[in-house]
Amino acid sequence: MEQALLGALLLNNKLLDVVAPVIKADDLFEEIHRRTFEVAASLIGSGQVATPVTLGTFPGDQDLGSGLTVKRYLARLCAEATTLFMAKDYALGIHDLAIRRKIILIANELAEQAYDLPVQARPAQVAGDAIALLHGLVGEEGTRSTRKEPLAEAGAIIARIKRVQSGEEKKRLVSTGFDDLDRATTGYQPGALWVLAARPGMGKTTFFVASANRAARRGAGVLGFALEVGNDQIHSRILADLAYSSRDPISFKNIMADEITPDEVWRLETAQERLGSMPLTIDVPSRLTPSEIRMRIRTEKDRMAATGVPLNVVFIDYLKQIQASDRYSGNRVYEVGEISYSLKQIAKDEGICIVLLAQLNRALESREDKRPILADLRESGDLEADADVVAFLHREAMYIQRSPAYLDGDPDAVTRFLDEQNRAELILGKNRAGETRTVSLWCDMACSTMSDHVRGAAQ
Numbered sequence: 001m002e003q004a005l006l007g008a009l010l011l012n013n014k015l016l017d018v019v020a021p022v023i024k025a026d027d028l029f030e031e032i033h034r035r036t037f038e039v040a041a042s043l044i045g046s047g048q049v050a051t052p053v054t055l056g057t058f059p060g061d062q063d064l065g066s067g068l069t070v071k072r073y074l075a076r077l078c079a080e081a082t083t084l085f086m087a088k089d090y091a092l093g094i095h096d097l098a099i100r101r102k103i104i105l106i107a108n109e110l111a112e113q114a115y116d117l118p119v120q121a122r123p124a125q126v127a128g129d130a131i132a133l134l135h136g137l138v139g140e141e142g143t144r145s146t147r148k149e150p151l152a153e154a155g156a157i158i159a160r161i162k163r164v165q166s167g168e169e170k171k172r173l174v175s176t177g178f179d180d181l182d183r184a185t186t187g188y189q190p191g192a193l194w195v196l197a198a199r200p201g202m203g204k205t206t207f208f209v210a211s212a213n214r215a216a217r218r219g220a221g222v223l224g225f226a227l228e229v230g231n232d233q234i235h236s237r238i239l240a241d242l243a244y245s246s247r248d249p250i251s252f253k254n255i256m257a258d259e260i261t262p263d264e265v266w267r268l269e270t271a272q273e274r275l276g277s278m279p280l281t282i283d284v285p286s287r288l289t290p291s292e293i294r295m296r297i298r299t300e301k302d303r304m305a306a307t308g309v310p311l312n313v314v315f316i317d318y319l320k321q322i323q324a325s326d327r328y329s330g331n332r333v334y335e336v337g338e339i340s341y342s343l344k345q346i347a348k349d350e351g352i353c354i355v356l357l358a359q360l361n362r363a364l365e366s367r368e369d370k371r372p373i374l375a376d377l378r379e380s381g382d383l384e385a386d387a388d389v390v391a392f393l394h395r396e397a398m399y400i401q402r403s404p405a406y407l408d409g410d411p412d413a414v415t416r417f418l419d420e421q422n423r424a425e426l427i428l429g430k431n432r433a434g435e436t437r438t439v440s441l442w443c444d445m446a447c448s449t450m451s452d453h454v455r456g457a458a459q
């Protein structure tokens, strides 16, 4: 099959357009076939002609064994060439065989590792790594169609816009749940990695809960990994946000402490009913590796797909609870680099947006203006480079509350605190799809709620 395809390619160089999106040189089994494909593709790609004559000078006319010279080998390829019509099927067959060989390799390696695993090692890690490799192979299927024709792609975009305008199709925006943030970023785009970074207590988990609730209420499939707070707290926060009323707020602390009036129980039940129609799943493991995250995302994606909902966005609270491999053990900068790279790949492979919460170190607190800037991520591996959006949460109220003037009861400081206590700033330090500006959010930290505007009930 490999010889027949290479022969056809040397007889008709235009076949490269059909073959190149399907196979890479590495997919060919024989070394001489790999080399021939590489040289032919590079000649054709640079506008030259690849024939047995032009190729014959390249590898030299050495003996390939049993008296077969390169010139004879190339002539034989042409004699055995398949038809133009069959070329794509041959390429697909070769690609499938290459995948089979890789599966066998992974399976053999996995068996060897399982036999030799040291007692202190984690078998789940070995299984997770193997699954990641197998997912990589599944991803390779996609390479068959990664080469695009800009003319056709532009046509597809315009056709989709027309279908949206005529009401035939819904807009694809996966809302963050906050209108101004959607306008600034175009929402949670498939394949994107968001990093939401802040000092402790600024409201990262509050943003996660509020955004997850609002995105799911607007129809997005949402998965949240609550690696830091426990099951009870995360679900109490979800309920407090959904049941929010500015006249009679219910704090998540009171829900956790069972200090709830009968009327409030009724409101919590109404919030619980709402949850029934929201495609929202919460997972509460204590620590995960990137491979385990990938595995759980795939499982949830399949489960949601079976109910007719695509999984759109995954929140991870938070970075410190993600365990890197042993490769860079002890070097946190490299470990974080490995984690952010893996998460970006997962987002791309699975067509989802990942929102990773991260904690900033205290260096910024020695500055006059304590609003975080991109440089504050400098010690965090490649977070900035891998992320499509870097958003910093800042609440001035946190700092006013800690100031000596406020603690001494200074009326100006108290007034400033009251002005600021329900305001959060989301500073877009990096934004691949738009401008880097600050989005203002309203918040009530006791109820784990955030929104675009002051509100009466969860929108």
Ligand SMILES: Nc1ncnc2c1ncn2[C@@H]1O[C@H](COP(=O)(O)OP(=O)(O)OP(=O)(O)O)[C@@H](O)[C@H]1O
Pocket: 198, 199, 200, 201, 202, 203, 204, 205, 206, 207, 228, 251, 253, 359, 445, 446, 447
């Ligand atoms: N009942 C309450 N009244 C006032 N503020 C509250 C109340 N409950 C929580 N908060 C405030 O909410 C903030 C915590 O919010 P959140 O947990 O979302 O922040 P975080 O950035 O995720 O924090 P961490 O990094 O410590 O996990 C803290 O500043 C806390 O003081």
